[in-house]
Amino acid sequence: MTSVSVFCCLRGCLDGFRFTPNVPHVPRENPIQLDTAFMGYEVVIVKSGQRLCGAGAALGNAPLVQSKSYFEVKIQQGGSWAVGLATRQTDLSLTQGGMDEFSWSLCSDNTIRHNKQELYRLGSILNGTLANGDAVHKTPQEGDVVGVSYDHIQMKFYLNGNEIEFPITGVKGTVYPVLYVDDGAILDIVLENFNYSTPAGFEKIMLEQSLL
Numbered sequence: 647m648t649s650v651s652v653f654c655c656l657r658g659c660l661d662g663f664r665f666t667p668n669v670p671h672v673p674r675e676n677p678i679q680l681d682t683a684f685m686g687y688e689v690v691i692v693k694s695g696q697r698l699c700g701a702g703a704a705l706g707n708a709p710l711v712q713s714k715s716y717f718e719v720k721i722q723q724g725g726s727w728a729v730g731l732a733t734r735q736t737d738l739s740l741t742q743g744g745m746d747e748f749s750w751s752l753c754s755d756n757t758i759r760h761n762k763q764e765l766y767r768l769g770s771i772l773n774g775t776l777a778n779g780d781a782v783h784k785t786p787q788e789g790d791v792v793g794v795s796y797d798h799i800q801m802k803f804y805l806n807g808n809e810i811e812f813p814i815t816g817v818k819g820t821v822y823p824v825l826y827v828d829d830g831a832i833l834d835i836v837l838e839n840f841n842y843s844t845p846a847g848f849e850k851i852m853l854e855q856s857l858l
Contacts, residue, residue, distance in 0.1 A: 659692045659699045659832060678837050678851055680825070681707035686738040689827065697722070698825045699832045703738040706823035706835070708853055716795045716848040717823055718836035724788035725831030728753040731794065731801060731817060732824035741828035749824060750814055752792060752803045754831070756785045758812055766812035791841045794823070795848050807842030823851070 679695025686702020698704050706717075710731070719729045728743025730751030743751025744759025752758050756768040768785050786792055786805055793804030801814040825833045838850045 659690055659697055676838050676850075678706060678708045678853065680704045680835060681822075683707075684734060684738060684822075686740075688739075693834065696837075697832065697834050698827050699723075699830075701741050701828045703728075703732075703736070703740060703743070703824055703826040705732060705734065705736075705738070706837075706851070708851055709820045709822050710796050710851060711820075711854045712849065712852055714795070714797045714845075714848040715851050716793065716840075716844045717851055718791050718793045718840050718842070719825060720791050720834045720836060720841070721786060721788050721831070722834050723830060723832035724754075725827065725829035726754050727828070727831040727833055728759075728824075728826035729792050729794065729803075729833070730824055731796060731821040733819040733821055735819070736824065741826055743824065743826045748819070750801060750817055750821075751824070751826065752786070752810075753826075754786070758803070758810075758814065760814070765814065768810065768812075791836070793840075793842060793845075795845050796821070797848075802845070804842070804845075809845070 680691045680698060682691055685704035689698055689700035689702040689704055691698055691704060726741060728751040730743050732749035736748035737746055743749050743753055745762050747761045750760045757764045758766040790806055795802045801817050803810040825835060827833055
């Protein structure tokens with residue numbers, strides 16, 4: 647990534663932020679965020695560990711250990727991106743998800759991929775408008791929200807609250823949320839106060855000690 651690309655990435659990531667003096671520090675209630683210890687060399691994490699841009703991937707800092715976990719990712723800016731689950735053995739320098747045996751991802755090319763294999767291709771989702779006026783897209787677009795649920799049996803994706811009917815089985819190992827970006831993409835991970843209702847029985851990711 648060139649210095650100009652890094653500057654543009656930072657400008658996009660920080661868009662809308664202002665540094666205001668004398669503002670009291672408010673501790674974050676949720677310590678789960680993107681993990682600066684497990685990210686690619688050419689990615690940038692900002693917004694208190696919630697926003698990713700640059701080129702590469704980053705994991706969340708907490709594994710999905712509870713019975714039913716859920717998180718969301720908002721596509722703040724389009725480009726090349728992917729969202730899913732991965733173990734810490736995955737290659738975080740990659741800019742596309744599902745390109746090794748340690749990652750399972752929904753990608754911006756409208757495929758669900760694992761180990762370089764295309765498992766499913768989107769296109770069968772209903773396209774139209776809901777009663778409240780929200781658009782139902784066939785494929786994810788800029789501004790959309792992708793949800794991910796995992797119950798240690800199936801991994802499922804959701805697009806703006808609508809389930810994508812392509813569940814993934816065979817996810818192995820201790821997995822974490824993973825986000826990939828390239829070509830100007832900016833992604834925000836949403837770990838609480840979700841945009842859409844969680845699937846029945848699913849909850850936000852919790853730290854392992856809080857489950858004891």
